[in-house]
Amino acid sequence: MNQQQSAPEAAAPVMSLKGGGLSFGHRALWQGLDLDIRPGEFLAVLGANGSGKSSLLKVLLGLLPLSEGRLERHVPREKLGYVPQQKNFAPDTALRARDLVALGVDGHRWGIRRDRRRVHQVVDGLLEKVGALDYARVPVGQLSGGEQQRLRIAQAMASDPQVLLCDEPLLSLDPRHQNVVSALVNQRCREAGTAVVFVTHELNPVLPYVDRVLYLAQGRFRIGTPEEVMNTETLSELYQGHVEVVRSHDRLLVSGIPEQIHHEQEEVD
Amino acid sequence: MDPNSFWSSVFNFDNYGELLALLQNSLWAGAVLGVLGGLVGVFVVKRDLSFAVHGISELSFAGASLALLLGADVVLGSLIGSVAAALLLGLMGLKAREKNSLIGVLMPFGLGLGILFLSLYQGRAANKFSLLTGQIVSVDTVQLDALVVTAALVMAALAVLWRPLNFASDDPDVAAARGVPVKGLSLAFMLILGVSVALSIQIVGALLVLALLITPAAAAFKVTGSPLLVVLLSVAFAVTATVGGILLALGGSIPISPYVTTISFTIYLACWGIGAWRRKTGRNGRRLRVAEQRAAEPKGVSA
Numbered sequence: 001m002n003q004q005q006s007a008p009e010a011a012a013p014v015m016s017l018k019g020g021g022l023s024f025g026h027r028a029l030w031q032g033l034d035l036d037i038r039p040g041e042f043l044a045v046l047g048a049n050g051s052g053k054s055s056l057l058k059v060l061l062g063l064l065p066l067s068e069g070r071l072e073r074h075v076p077r078e079k080l081g082y083v084p085q086q087k088n089f090a091p092d093t094a095l096r097a098r099d100l101v102a103l104g105v106d107g108h109r110w111g112i113r114r115d116r117r118r119v120h121q122v123v124d125g126l127l128e129k130v131g132a133l134d135y136a137r138v139p140v141g142q143l144s145g146g147e148q149q150r151l152r153i154a155q156a157m158a159s160d161p162q163v164l165l166c167d168e169p170l171l172s173l174d175p176r177h178q179n180v181v182s183a184l185v186n187q188r189c190r191e192a193g194t195a196v197v198f199v200t201h202e203l204n205p206v207l208p209y210v211d212r213v214l215y216l217a218q219g220r221f222r223i224g225t226p227e228e229v230m231n232t233e234t235l236s237e238l239y240q241g242h243v244e245v246v247r248s249h250d251r252l253l254v255s256g257i258p259e260q261i262h263h264e265q266e267e268v269d
Numbered sequence: 270m271d272p273n274s275f276w277s278s279v280f281n282f283d284n285y286g287e288l289l290a291l292l293q294n295s296l297w298a299g300a301v302l303g304v305l306g307g308l309v310g311v312f313v314v315k316r317d318l319s320f321a322v323h324g325i326s327e328l329s330f331a332g333a334s335l336a337l338l339l340g341a342d343v344v345l346g347s348l349i350g351s352v353a354a355a356l357l358l359g360l361m362g363l364k365a366r367e368k369n370s371l372i373g374v375l376m377p378f379g380l381g382l383g384i385l386f387l388s389l390y391q392g393r394a395a396n397k398f399s400l401l402t403g404q405i406v407s408v409d410t411v412q413l414d415a416l417v418v419t420a421a422l423v424m425a426a427l428a429v430l431w432r433p434l435n436f437a438s439d440d441p442d443v444a445a446a447r448g449v450p451v452k453g454l455s456l457a458f459m460l461i462l463g464v465s466v467a468l469s470i471q472i473v474g475a476l477l478v479l480a481l482l483i484t485p486a487a488a489a490f491k492v493t494g495s496p497l498l499v500v501l502l503s504v505a506f507a508v509t510a511t512v513g514g515i516l517l518a519l520g521g522s523i524p525i526s527p528y529v530t531t532i533s534f535t536i537y538l539a540c541w542g543i544g545a546w547r548r549k550t551g552r553n554g555r556r557l558r559v560a561e562q563r564a565a566e567p568k569g570v571s572a
């Protein structure tokens with residue numbers, strides 16, 4: 001768990017939630033959330049569909065106001081990288097792999113692009129980092145999920161982010177690509193000291209990298225190291241029912257999570 | 270109608286040189302609208318606004334008919350109609366499905382109003398007809414100047430918004446996260462679209478605005494995945510359709526729209542065919558390495 005690195009707690013947080021709460025109408029997704037996100041820290045966010053994980057990322061991005069508490073951001077907005085939940089591009093979307101990454105380089109600037117050569121070079125560098133040079137010229141709509149996720153990471157890295165917010169980047173990937181994508185994010189985290197907030201349904205692919213886990217369930221939450229959160233007592237308390245956590249080798253198996261949680265809500269973007 | 274008179278009303282190249290000189294302004298107008306339509310069309314396709322274009326053009330038609338009835342400036346009337354419709358759609362900011370039903374409600378209403386105004390109008394019948402089906406307006410220099418200036422303003426606005434508008438159209442979630450004003454851009458584009466529709470109606474008529482604002486761009490999307498090339502092709506196709514349409518229509522006695530739409534449609538068919546052939550042969554720009562062929566998608570490419 002990267003203990004050989006200097007403890008992330010030492011550095012000042014890049015973002016903090018102080019008593020943060022989010023509700024839609026009468027429904028509170030989470031309340032009283034105190035969270036410090038520190039440089040070089042890998043934070044996994046777990047929870048059932050509808051528990052408010054995507055909404056948390058939107059709050060951190062400044063796209064959704066908190067219902068209570070406040071958000072402190074100590075890095076400029078451009079230094080927030082975002083890997084959105086995977087979406088399907090139409091097969092004839094006029095956007096090749098390299099164009100998607102280029103959007104992250106200068107897509108937010110006014111006017112038309114005048115420094116084509118420089119952007120081209122920057123994009124090549126990013127594509128190389130994530131191993132996507134071979135399909136640089138393929139339209140995004142014709143790429144597999146794993147290939148698209150690698151591009152998303154390259155796109156998010158274009159602004160040299162200090163915080164990387166990833167929304168279920170492992171969704172619908174096969175185990176090999178889950179590992180590739182997790183390793184890429186971890187590499188960024190360790191090499192550049194980028195804080196990572198990684199929303200995922202599956203903890204196992206990132207378990208070797210995770211410093212802390214934020215577990216959201218039924219309007220409650222727990223934060224702590226994977227050992228502190230992912231155990232039978234804590235999860236049973238969180239779900240107020242018996243949830244069994246078994247550790248076998250380096251994998252965690254969770255069973256007994258109440259059924260209705262999974263089907264409680266459809267995802268809403 | 271015997272075949273000879275049919276063909277001579279469709280294609281008639283008598284005195285072609287003189288006509289050409291007379292209608293030089295119209296040709297320029299067609300070229301300007303082609304460039305504008307090609308540019309705007311790219312974003313119409315990207316933002317999935319085809320149906321909105323139709324709705325806006327019907328309200329533009331209603332505005333123009335009202336202006337005709339009141340003896341006001343027709344161009345101004347159509348401008349007010351289309352900009353109002355575009356802004357309404359933009360401000361509602363609805364999800365695609367709700368938006369489409371709203372357009373479906375607005376469209377017949379606008380068309381009905383337009384027809385009401387036209388049937389009350391006592392003036393020349395040709396004026397009525399041209400609002401719907403277009404004409405080679407005998408564009409005079411003043412009109413041409415106004416058209417060029419307006420189109421230039423719209424294109425300048427597009428140039429300023431270019432990169433963020435592309436970002437917001439192609440990848441809205443990430444654009445918003447990056448601080449791009451996605452909602453503001455959406456509204457700004459609706460305004461641009463409203464003005465463009467009003468200008469296009471002068472040449473191709475309310476019913477066939479789609480041929481100028483959608484077909485060329487849709488054709489371009491079929492043959493290239495490059496964001497730059499898609500724009501260039503879309504503009505080239507749209508200019509070919511309008512200028513080509515005017516050149517063919519010059520001598521005949523038929524409105525310009527059938528020529529424009531036929532050229533557009535032919536181009537679209539050709540592009541669609543090319544796209545289908547490319548897909549079949551698996552040409553999508555992927556670099557295949559022999560060692561990695563196993564991992565690559567089985568597209569039947571012979572190395």
Ligand SMILES: Nc1ncnc2c1ncn2[C@@H]1O[C@H](COP(=O)(O)OP(=O)(O)O)[C@@H](O)[C@H]1O
Nearest residue numbers: 024048049050051052053054055056265267268
């Ligand atoms: N804009 C919104 N208005 C009302 N309710 C919302 C909105 N966005 C999200 N929600 C609600 O918040 C819940 C959590 O959504 P989300 O954060 O996407 O969950 P997760 O990503 O954990 O699956 C959803 O079940 C949805 O009902």
Ligand SMILES: [Mg+2]
Nearest residue numbers: 053054085267
């Ligand atoms: Mg989600």
